[in-house]
Amino acid sequence: MVRDLHAGYGTVQVLHGLSIEAREGETVVLLGTNGNGKSTLMKCLIGDVRPTQGSITLELDGQAIDLTHLGTDQIVEYGISIVPEGRRLFPQLTVEENLLLGAYRKAARSKIAANLEFCYGAFPILKERRRQLSGSMSGGQQQMLALGRAIMSSPRILLVDEPSVGLAPIMVSQAIAKIGELKEQFGLTVVMAEQNFQEAMRIADRGYVLVHGEVAFSAETAAELRDSELISQLYLGG
Numbered sequence: 601m602v603r604d605l606h607a608g609y610g611t612v613q614v615l616h617g618l619s620i621e622a623r624e625g626e627t628v629v630l631l632g633t634n635g636n637g638k639s640t641l642m643k644c645l646i647g648d649v650r651p652t653q654g655s656i657t658l659e660l661d662g663q664a665i666d667l668t669h670l671g672t673d674q675i676v677e678y679g680i681s682i683v684p685e686g687r688r689l690f691p692q693l694t695v696e697e698n699l700l701l702g703a704y705r706k707a708a709r710s711k712i713a714a715n716l717e718f719c720y721g722a723f724p725i726l727k728e729r730r731r732q733l734s735g736s737m738s739g740g741q742q743q744m745l746a747l748g749r750a751i752m753s754s755p756r757i758l759l760v761d762e763p764s765v766g767l768a769p770i771m772v773s774q775a776i777a778k779i780g781e782l783k784e785q786f787g788l789t790v791v792m793a794e795q796n797f798q799e800a801m802r803i804a805d806r807g808y809v810l811v812h813g814e815v816a817f818s819a820e821t822a823a824e825l826r827d828s829e830l831i832s833q834l835y836l837g838g
C-alpha cells in the first residue's frame with residue numbers, strides 16, 4: 601500500500617502525494633502518458649528512488665511491513681521483483697546466466713532448479729537459446745527473459761514497468777498475455793505501469809491513471825477504468 605508518496609530527483613519533485621493499493625492476487629495497472637511519474641513510482645516500490653514523504657507498506661501474514669526506506673536488496677527479500685523499463689539485461693551474459701542472476705533472493709536459492717525448469721516451460725525459446733548471449737536476442741525475446749529473470753526470485757509481487765517499450769505490436773500482445781499467464785501460474789500480485797492502454801486492459805483487474813505525479817482517476821473495476829472520461833481524453837481522442 602502506498603500512502604501520500606512524494607518523490608523526485610534532487611530538486612525536481614515528480615510524485616506529489618500519490619496513494620495506491622494492490623490487493624493480493626490482483627493485477628493493478630498504472631496508466632498515464634509519458635512523464636507522469638509511473639516509472640518513478642515503480643522505482644520507489646523497488647527501492648531505486650527514495651521517497652521524501654509518505655509510506656510504502658506490505659501486508660504480510662497479518663503484519664504491515666514498512667518498505668519506505670529499505671534498499672532494493674531488502675525489498676527483494678520480501679518477495680517483490682521488478683521487470684524494469686528497458687529490461688536491463690546483461691547483454692554479454694547468456695540467457696541462462698541472466699536468469700540465474702534473478703535468483704539471489706535467499707528464499708529462491710533452494711528453488712533454482714525448479715524455477716529454471718518453470719521458466720523454460722513457460723518460455724521454451726529461452727530454453728532453446730539458453731547458451732546464447734542475451735544481447736543477440738530480439739526485443740520480444742529479451743522481454744521474455746526479463747520476465748523469466750524476475751520469476752527466478754520466487755516473487756509474490758511482480759512489478760512490470762512499461763513492458764511494451766521498444767516492442768513490435770505483436771510482441772507487446774504476447775508479452776502482456778504472458779504476464780497474465782505467469783500471474784495465474786505463480787499466484788502473483790501484479791503491478792504494471794503501461795502507456796499502451798488497450799493492451800494493459802487485457803489483463804487489468806483495476807487501475808489508476810497518473811497525471812503530473814498524482815492519481816487523477818482510480819477505478820475499482822477494469823470496466824470502470826475503460827469507460828472513464830479521463831481515459832477517453834488521454835487515449836481515445838475523446
Ligand SMILES: Nc1ncnc2c1ncn2[C@@H]1O[C@H](COP(=O)(O)OP(=O)(O)OP(=O)(O)O)[C@@H](O)[C@H]1O
Binds near residue numbers: 609632634635640762
Ligand atoms: N533520473 C532522473 N533525473 C531527473 N528527472 C527525471 C529522472 N527520471 C525521470 N525524470 C523526470 O521525472 C518525470 C517523470 O518521469 P517518469 O519516468 O516517472 O514518468 P513515466 O510516467 O514513467 O514516463 P515514461 O513512460 O517516459 O517513463 C519526467 O518529467 C522525467 O523527465
